[in-house]
Amino acid sequence: ERQPCMPMHPDRPLVIKTGVQFTNKVRLLVKFPELNYQLKIKVCIDKESGDVAAIRGSRKFNILGTNTKVMNMEESNNGSLSAEFKHLVRPMHLLLAGWNGSLFLILFMSNCIDIDLILQTHSLPVVVISNICQMPNAWASILWYNMLTNHPKNVNFFTKPPVGTWDQVAEVLSWQFSSTTKRGLTIEQLTTLAEKLLGPCVNYSGCQITWAKFCKNMAGKGFSFWVWLDNIIDLVKKYILALWNEGYIMGFISKERERAILSPKPPGTFLLRFSESSKEGGITFTWVEKDINGKTQIQSVEPYTKQQLNSMSFAEIIMGYKIMDATNILVSPLVYLFPEIPKEDAFGKYCRPEAVPEPDVGGDPMNSELLFSFSFFLCSDAYMNRKHDALPL
Amino acid sequence: ERQPCMPMHPDRPLVIKTGVQFTNKVRLLVKFPELNYQLKIKVCIDKESGDVAAIRGSRKFNILGTNTKVMNMEESNNGSLSAEFKHLVRPMHLLLAGWNGSLFLILFMSNCIDIDLILQTHSLPVVVISNICQMPNAWASILWYNMLTNHPKNVNFFTKPPVGTWDQVAEVLSWQFSSTTKRGLTIEQLTTLAEKLLGPCVNYSGCQITWAKFCKNMAGKGFSFWVWLDNIIDLVKKYILALWNEGYIMGFISKERERAILSPKPPGTFLLRFSESSKEGGITFTWVEKDINGKTQIQSVEPYTKQQLNSMSFAEIIMGYKIMDATNILVSPLVYLFPEIPKEDAFGKYCRPEAVPEPDVGGDPMNSELLFSFSFFLCSDAYMNRKHDALPL
DNA sequence: ACAGTTTCCCGTAAATGC
């Protein structure tokens, strides 16, 4: 049977794209020998509560493919029953009421109605998207939900989304980096982000952040804080992963603080920072130089975009960057990566034969506990990865 | 009702991609007033002959969407009957036996069996592809078929594909340029192509070219003559259309002839030519210069690819190209476009504000006659454009 | 093993709906 190719976002469970396959395995954690070979599981997707009653009158979503399966013995797992649903494609019309209300449940029910417990379970709330461009917002919803509630099926969560504290948000943001790269966010980086969300403040701990602050357009900008940050995460993963993993990218630093830490440094000292104005994610460098009068100047280039990084690696750009000096000679203004790493030491090894980025980054993107929900004795791995990702339960 | 967006290849009828919509209109050219409002047309796709008998036992292709339509009065067209089939999506399994045998027919049949003529028609043979990367080969099949036969439905044409003469092939090749740009191929360009196909020869007229020569991998190369040329056509259309339309691109010229015509010219004379080694389509320039000893040298750069032309237009590349001269000063080796057009006159206007290519190129890619087939009184526009292209019949 | 063919699905652009 055909295996789908690796999707771009295997690390973002609980988001389903219409027309894209996903799989889901249901296991029976308790053995009922008399039920072997006759337990059927039906799957459907709905906003309802999970009661069997709600299944009638079900509407809006079509789950394509077989939606009923007979559970069978699992070889690997001490003989417990399981059923794996594949090909749950789901393409057609749905009535999403905007992002806020668009949480759904995937329901699993058994045909076992002759014993007096109803075997059923469901996923955590999922978000359905129709185009990959909706992934950032969808993932933001998943993050906010799991950050702020342990409720297993509150599909109306976003009708009045709770506020989070900066401490919670900070943990989630750092985790978004650490789960897909080898490095999370430092206190300094997080403080810069806090200032971006909340304005200047002595201590951000305990400050409240609304869903709107997190995911609605920032004042005067055409994009939200999260979309901006998510594009930076994407930039890091695809273009500058090695440099990020090495810790060479300060990334999030305010212009004021940048000036403060660079000014005392010798000319040629530079740091790498993300663009604040670009929605698409950009990275630039800022360096110290002395002007003709010997006055210290802080300079930087226009941020590099993903397009530009396609044709040359950022390490090569840094190593090769030259400007015209006062005597009309081309010189590199970049000498020491802040605080004082010679740029050759930091970036030389990523230049020569074509800086090969390391695409293998491990890490579970979401605390496993959050992703499972139990109801009676049925268990669904709500971690709805595509088929390549065998989930050890 | 939704209109699909403009496909990339509206100029390549008779090629159908699985999963992509196409439309087809059937008209009744003779009026039978008593038949109005009760004439139904059924469509199907098959390798068979077009006999009604062949419809039973039809298999392999699913035409999705409504495959039966009632013909209705056409407002614009003096009250004749017509039926337009939209959404003839066709996605699933088929049994193609390789490119050679993969011609199919689209059959249209009416329900009118109470009068003793059977109203039916069919398309010219079509090629079904499953990925756009198969388009070049598919289009080559269509070209070869229509170049060499007038048979309306010889689906077995490629079981023993006839040879063509160079004269026929030359006409088709030139037409591939003239139908999508404002300029066909000159005798000189065609002669270069003939030499590539047939080797050195005094007079190519009457020489025979096999299907294999045209469409199977060239000796020692991983691609066919046609794939190479088609990628050049694509390069021209997408990246250097204006320059091509102006006639600035000599393009096809052998290295020997290039040397012969450039050598007598003053240093700085250059011409533009396509890469012979790149499957993907590349363009380069070759110029005359004098070496330190005053000896005439012919120089050229590595061909520019589509990737590189994405970030800078070819005109800008030409205008900005500089090399280090003997005294270590950057100079442009390009002065006169062959024979003696100052490069500023030719390319200056395509540089400044971002060379805006003119995407509007008219021209019917294929002689209309070839594209229609008639059977009794039904007529199908086998020119299966997507919906944007209203076909004046 | 391999090459021809199909499937998968992202990402841009266009169309649609609200």
Add this chain to the structure above:
DNA sequence: TGCATTTACGGGAAACTG
């Protein structure tokens, strides 16, 4: 009218298959 959302489909890459 504008914005949110969906559809269309090219294109790169993986998977499949004879």
